[in-house]
Amino acid sequence: MTATRKIRVLIAKPGLDSHDRGAKIVARALRDAGMEVIYTGLRQTPEQIAETTLQEDVDVLGLSILSGAHTTLFQKIMKLLREKGMEDVLVFAGGIIPQEDVPALKKIGIKEVFGPGTPTSVLIEFVQGNVKERR
Amino acid sequence: MGQIEQLVQGVLQGNRRSIAKTITLIENNEPEAQKIISMLYPKTGRAHVIGVTGPTGSGKSTLIEKLIGELRKRGKTVGVVAVDPSSPFTGGAFLGDRVRMQEHSTDVGVFIRSMATRNALGGLAKATRDVIHVLDASGKDVVIVETVGAGQSEVEIVEVAQTVVVILAPGLGDDIQAIKAGIMEIADIFVVNKADRENANKAISDIQAMLEMNTEKTGWKPSVLKTTALTGEGVTELLAKIEEHKEHLKMGALEARRKEKVETELAEAIKQKVAESIIEDLKREGEWKKLAQKILARETDPYSAADMLLKKSKRN
Numbered sequence: 453m454t455a456t457r458k459i460r461v462l463i464a465k466p467g468l469d470s471h472d473r474g475a476k477i478v479a480r481a482l483r484d485a486g487m488e489v490i491y492t493g494l495r496q497t498p499e500q501i502a503e504t505t506l507q508e509d510v511d512v513l514g515l516s517i518l519s520g521a522h523t524t525l526f527q528k529i530m531k532l533l534r535e536k537g538m539e540d541v542l543v544f545a546g547g548i549i550p551q552e553d554v555p556a557l558k559k560i561g562i563k564e565v566f567g568p569g570t571p572t573s574v575l576i577e578f579v580q581g582n583v584k585e586r587r
Numbered sequence: 588m589g590q591i592e593q594l595v596q597g598v599l600q601g602n603r604r605s606i607a608k609t610i611t612l613i614e615n616n617e618p619e620a621q622k623i624i625s626m627l628y629p630k631t632g633r634a635h636v637i638g639v640t641g642p643t644g645s646g647k648s649t650l651i652e653k654l655i656g657e658l659r660k661r662g663k664t665v666g667v668v669a670v671d672p673s674s675p676f677t678g679g680a681f682l683g684d685r686v687r688m689q690e691h692s693t694d695v696g697v698f699i700r701s702m703a704t705r706n707a708l709g710g711l712a713k714a715t716r717d718v719i720h721v722l723d724a725s726g727k728d729v730v731i732v733e734t735v736g737a738g739q740s741e742v743e744i745v746e747v748a749q750t751v752v753v754i755l756a757p758g759l760g761d762d763i764q765a766i767k768a769g770i771m772e773i774a775d776i777f778v779v780n781k782a783d784r785e786n787a788n789k790a791i792s793d794i795q796a797m798l799e800m801n802t803e804k805t806g807w808k809p810s811v812l813k814t815t816a817l818t819g820e821g822v823t824e825l826l827a828k829i830e831e832h833k834e835h836l837k838m839g840a841l842e843a844r845r846k847e848k849v850e851t852e853l854a855e856a857i858k859q860k861v862a863e864s865i866i867e868d869l870k871r872e873g874e875w876k877k878l879a880q881k882i883l884a885r886e887t888d889p890y891s892a893a894d895m896l897l898k899k900s901k902r903n
Contacts, residue, residue, distance in 0.1 A: 493686035
């Protein structure tokens with residue numbers, strides 16, 4: 453039988469800000485690039501995001517945040533993913549994240565951080581190029 | 588223990604990571620999928636499978652979230668398969684049903700999985716049936732299947748669910764819509780959601796009038812319920828009706844339905860295997876490409892080409 457794999461992506465909004473235009477644009481762009489994109493909706497806790505990542509068995513997790521709480525929340529999310537044995541998921545982030553915070557985020561396993569104005573083509577190439585052959 | 592045995596063990600113990608990984612293997616039609624299904628199959632047939640269908644925006648996901656809440660209050664574990672369409676152009680999909688169900692995302696008694704149709708018609712994905720088997724085998728008491736926003740003929744859900752709930756909303760059409768064939772024929776229970784809107788009673792009476800004309804076959808008369816999913820109004824009554832239907836099925840109809848389902852499943856499996864093996868064989872011969880070229884050049888048509896290829900393969 454022929455296998456039919458698809459890149460599955462979870463786009464999640466941690467924290468308390470309620471602006472998800474960016475998240476939706478990213479979701480739409482990845483959808484149009486042929487991926488299956490799951491969206492969580494607003495105001496998700498790290499526990500909800502980690503558990504959804506697990507149940508949906510996604511290859512990629514995109515975190516969108518504008519509230520400024522990225523360092524705290526991302527640390528929790530990455531810790532939970534590790535605990536659940538999901539360290540092979542490709543994680544990227546976007547939103548309003550100051551440059552000086554980026555190195556610390558990369559250190560905890562976030563592969564890339566994208567700021568406002570990033571062309572969606574850059575994002576698509578990033579995902580396609582970095583998604584691991586997981587199985 | 589091999590990897591497959593470990594996964595199967597995990598599923599049977601309700602391990603969520605194993606369930607998730609198994610579903611992926613099945614959805615991708617990986618070579619291990621068939622073996623896994625055959626190992627899980629003896630443990631299936633215990634969950635009550637509820638199909639939820641209806642037009643886009645009628646409130647299926649929101650109502651399911653409320654149903655999960657009610658079921659959890661009664662101590663039942665729940666699996667959900669939420670299907671959304673794949674783009675016929677890019678193959679991509681946006682799976683948004685989860686957005687309405689996040690209240691239950693960290694409840695260990697609930698497992699929610701989103702699926703894209705991957706271009707299957709009929710309102711479900713090709714692998715949906717097997718994904719239901721996985722959740723069933725994992726010990727979920729109830730499995731709820733949400734179809735894509737169904738218009739008129741996405742009725743495949745009858746083949747996988749024991750109780751089919753068709754959700755409608757006021758203002759979607761008149762009594763002419765209510766007597767059309769297809770989705771209006773498959774309901775065990777009708778729900779008019781968004782009952783706080785005007786015209787809700789009109790929608791209910793249209794459906795009731797349509798039902799008056801039905802000739803009963805199974806001894807079950809579908810009823811029409813009113814809900815407001817956003818506030819949860821009517822959800823307890825809906826669950827009670829679902830339970831009633833489940834009890835009704837036990838009186839004999841369940842066996843008949845199960846038998847029918849198993850036969851469909853067998854036929855589907857044969858179709859898939861036969862078609863795949865024939866196509867693979869034919870592709871290996873040079874004739875396939877030659878004929879494709881001929882079709883392209885309008886020298887022959889796909890049906891005649893198929894006849895020629897099949898005649899050839901039968902001789903072999």
